[in-house]
Amino acid sequence: MIRFVxxxxxxxxxxxxxxxxxxxxxxxxxxxxxxxxxxxKRQQAGAPIKxxxxxxxxxxxxxxxxxxxxxxxxxxxxxxxxxxGYSWEWRRPVSDLIAERLPLTxxxxxxxxxxxxxxxIPIGIYSAVxxxxxxxxxxxxxxxxxxxxxxxxxxxxxxxxxxxxFGQSVGGLFSPEYQDAPWSWPRVVNLAEHLWVxxxxxxxxxxxxxxxxxxxxxxxxxxxxxxxxxxxxxLSPIRLxxxxxxxxxxxxxxxxxxxxxxxxxxxAPIVGVVMSLPDTGPLFLHALLNQDMYLAGGMVLxxxxxxxxxxxxxxxxxxxxxxxxRMEGQA
Amino acid sequence: MTTTVQAIALxxxxxxxxxxxxxxxxxxxxxxxxxxxxxxxxxxxxxVFSAVFAEFLSPVVPSERNNKYLASGPMGxxxxxxxxNFHPRPFVYARTTKRDPVTLRKLSVIDETKFWPIQxxxxxxxxxxxxxxxxxxHLIAAEGGFVHLFGTDNLGRDVFTRTLHATRVSLSVGLVxxxxxxxxxxxxxxxxxxxxxMIDNLIMRLIEFIRSVxxxxxxxxxSATLPRxxxxxxxxxxxxxxxxxxxxxxxxxxxxxxxxxxREEDFTLAARLSGCTDMRIILRHLLPSFMSYMIVDxxxxxxxxxxxxxxxxxxxxxxxxxxxxxxxxxYAAQNxxxxxxxxxxxxxxxxxxxxxxxxxxxxxxxxxxxxPYSK
Numbered sequence: 211m212i213r214f215v216x217x218x219x220x221x222x223x224x225x226x227x228x229x230x231x232x233x234x235x236x237x238x239x240x241x242x243x244x245x246x247x248x249x250x251k252r253q254q255a256g257a258p259i260k261x262x263x264x265x266x267x268x269x270x271x272x273x274x275x276x277x278x279x280x281x282x283x284x285x286x287x288x289x290x291x292x293x294x295g296y297s298w299e300w301r302r303p304v305s306d307l308i309a310e311r312l313p314l315t316x317x318x319x320x321x322x323x324x325x326x327x328x329x330x331i332p333i334g335i336y337s338a339v340x341x342x343x344x345x346x347x348x349x350x351x352x353x354x355x356x357x358x359x360x361x362x363x364x365x366x367x368x369x370x371x372x373x374x375x376f377g378q379s380v381g382g383l384f385s386p387e388y389q390d391a392p393w394s395w396p397r398v399v400n401l402a403e404h405l406w407v408x409x410x411x412x413x414x415x416x417x418x419x420x421x422x423x424x425x426x427x428x429x430x431x432x433x434x435x436x437x438x439x440x441x442x443x444x445l446s447p448i449r450l451x452x453x454x455x456x457x458x459x460x461x462x463x464x465x466x467x468x469x470x471x472x473x474x475x476x477x478a479p480i481v482g483v484v485m486s487l488p489d490t491g492p493l494f495l496h497a498l499l500n501q502d503m504y505l506a507g508g509m510v511l512x513x514x515x516x517x518x519x520x521x522x523x524x525x526x527x528x529x530x531x532x533x534x535x536r537m538e539g540q541a
Numbered sequence: 542m543t544t545t546v547q548a549i550a551l552x553x554x555x556x557x558x559x560x561x562x563x564x565x566x567x568x569x570x571x572x573x574x575x576x577x578x579x580x581x582x583x584x585x586x587x588x589v590f591s592a593v594f595a596e597f598l599s600p601v602v603p604s605e606r607n608n609k610y611l612a613s614g615p616m617g618x619x620x621x622x623x624x625x626n627f628h629p630r631p632f633v634y635a636r637t638t639k640r641d642p643v644t645l646r647k648l649s650v651i652d653e654t655k656f657w658p659i660q661x662x663x664x665x666x667x668x669x670x671x672x673x674x675x676x677x678x679h680l681i682a683a684e685g686g687f688v689h690l691f692g693t694d695n696l697g698r699d700v701f702t703r704t705l706h707a708t709r710v711s712l713s714v715g716l717v718x719x720x721x722x723x724x725x726x727x728x729x730x731x732x733x734x735x736x737x738x739m740i741d742n743l744i745m746r747l748i749e750f751i752r753s754v755x756x757x758x759x760x761x762x763x764s765a766t767l768p769r770x771x772x773x774x775x776x777x778x779x780x781x782x783x784x785x786x787x788x789x790x791x792x793x794x795x796x797x798x799x800x801x802x803x804r805e806e807d808f809t810l811a812a813r814l815s816g817c818t819d820m821r822i823i824l825r826h827l828l829p830s831f832m833s834y835m836i837v838d839x840x841x842x843x844x845x846x847x848x849x850x851x852x853x854x855x856x857x858x859x860x861x862x863x864x865x866x867x868x869x870x871x872y873a874a875q876n877x878x879x880x881x882x883x884x885x886x887x888x889x890x891x892x893x894x895x896x897x898x899x900x901x902x903x904x905x906x907x908x909x910x911x912x913p914y915s916k
Binding site for chain 2: 225228229232236239354355357358359360361362363366367369370373374468469472473475476477479480483484494495498499501506507509510513514517518521
């Protein structure tokens with residue numbers, strides 16, 4: 211078991227390294243560097259920039275050096291000092307910008323995960339036990355539609371309905387009066403009132419998918435001989451269901467927890483943009499549209515890092531849940 | 542032995558040919574049992590039909606602007622007028638333009654006293670069908686006026702026409718993207734499954750890596766790096782390739798696992814013992830066995846690519862005007878204010894949902910049909 215954990219840990223570190231390379235390649239990829247696009251902007255604004263000034267920017271950003279030195283500098287600054295580079299667009303350090311908005315993204319992601327699993331596990335098991343019942347069909351239909359609606363469309367529709375029916379804007383995470391207020395209990399309540407919309411938007415497709423998986427894997431288990439044996443032995447139906455088939459059926463669900471997290475993190479930026487949440491989404495899109503690549507690359511790295519750590523945690527959970535993996539390598 | 546006897550009997554006409562169902566027939570029978578799969582197939586057929594004949598089916602050409610009907614809603618086709626009199630020829634109510642006395646904006650008002658009858662196969666704006674044939678015949682038009690089934694956008698362009706043309710682009714992005722993904726997946730998965738060992742291990746780690754990375758941010762970041770001065774066709778190709786670049790992993794896994802499993806099957810051994818070459822074994826015995834699984838995977842990959850393209854274009858990082866895709870059309874509906882004024886701009890979104898639903902239905906049916914021998 212310890213070997214398995216070490217194995218996964220080493221793999222996680224390697225993946226993180228690989229992701230940081232990808233993020234760095236992304237930073238380097240746009241033709242022309244930041245200095246060029248900045249010069250371009252100044253040109254358009256009618257205040258052309260001087261060549262010396264351009265060189266100064268290049269020197270300060272270190273973009274006159276070869277790429278491996280830049281990568282080495284970038285990664286060592288990040289690991290050692292938590293410095294992720296400088297966003298010229300915002301004229302602030304990237305790490306500050308991200309740190310400001312990341313908590314909300316994480317809050318959103320975890321609320322969504324909790325909602326997804328909290329809804330999907332009972333519904334999935336119920337649909338499997340009552341296969342082809344009316345409720346099963348209703349959930350299947352809702353699930354199909356939930357899978358087919360793009361996140362942003364669902365967000366748009368909910369916002370439209372919210373405006374038509376309640377006459378309030380459902381965008382953002384706070385009402386105007388709480389926007390800049392210090393943290394207090396009413397502000398938390400206000401946040402919760404706003405948070406459910408993006409959580410529903412983000413969670414719908416994932417929940418639909420999870421329900422289908424749980425339903426299918428529970429159905430597989432229900433047909434097995436040991437279930438029949440236990441039933442013949444006189445175990446009460448509920449106890450039997452929860453103790454054996456459900457426990458088995460949960461394995462693939464836990465194993466893919468990392469992918470679910472990936473999925474939620476992946477959808478978060480677009481929902482953030484559409485609903486104009488004060489999270490990392492709009493920041494990310496803005497950075498991309500302006501090719502502010504240090505910020506964009508840093509965000510890609512952060513998004514990836516969270517999903518990779520999530521995968522690692524789901525691996526650990528699987529070890530706790532499934533004795534077969536715990537025993538691996540011991541025999 | 543029996544086969545020889547049967548063959549002789551058949552030749553002499555004494556025995557009726559035994560009913561033999563081919564693999565594909567078995568699959569089709571199994572597929573037919575899924576009602577939703579059949580519904581999905583019909584929906585797809587309609588979508589493909591409207592994509593293929595987009596120019597003919599639409600009343601105008603996409604770039605045409607109707608200054609008399611700016612940012613106005615869908616026009617319903619009626620058979621009954623306000624007094625419930627039946628008209629054998631369907632019609633739309635006439636529209637007149639007025640100026641709002643306060644804002645001085647042009648407004649379009651329904652005139653219920655005048656009808657514009659619908660005509661079929663009408664000569665209208667000239668276009669090149671499939672870029673080949675010069676013609677000007679459109680399926681419908683309103684005599685004496687205009688008809689906008691899905692309303693118009695800010696510039697007075699017909700949303701119905703643009704949606705049909707967007708259907709063509711969106712479906713083709715899916716098709717080309719899936720084709721790229723199919724080729725990549727088949728080759729890489731094939732290499733992993735065929736060589737096994739170290740190479741297999743490396744490729745599987747790579748796939749695991751790609752799947753653990755959040756795709757949308759990566760897609761967004763990649764498409765943001767495309768040079769701004771590229772033509773819309775170059776962007777189109779690049780975007781499809783970017784989508785395929787991340788979508789091939791499922792296919793590669795399928796190919797690999799099927800190859801590995803089938804390598805151990807008795808019939809492969811039998812083929813090898815009877816002296817078949819590796820190439821013949823792969824093409825004649827292995828490929829047909831997992832072809833159906835690959836088709837299933839393609840059907841599942843299609844809606845993913847479709848959704849990804851729509852999301853990218855919606856954010857303004859994918860395809861751009863003048864190329865029209867569903868996502869590009871939805872770009873106009875980006876904020877609540879414009880939706881509140883013109884909810885019909887969301888209609889292209891309905892098409893996205895329908896297309897994805899159809900593909901999911903078909904995919905489910907195919908998944909069961911792919912193995913017609915299971916119960």
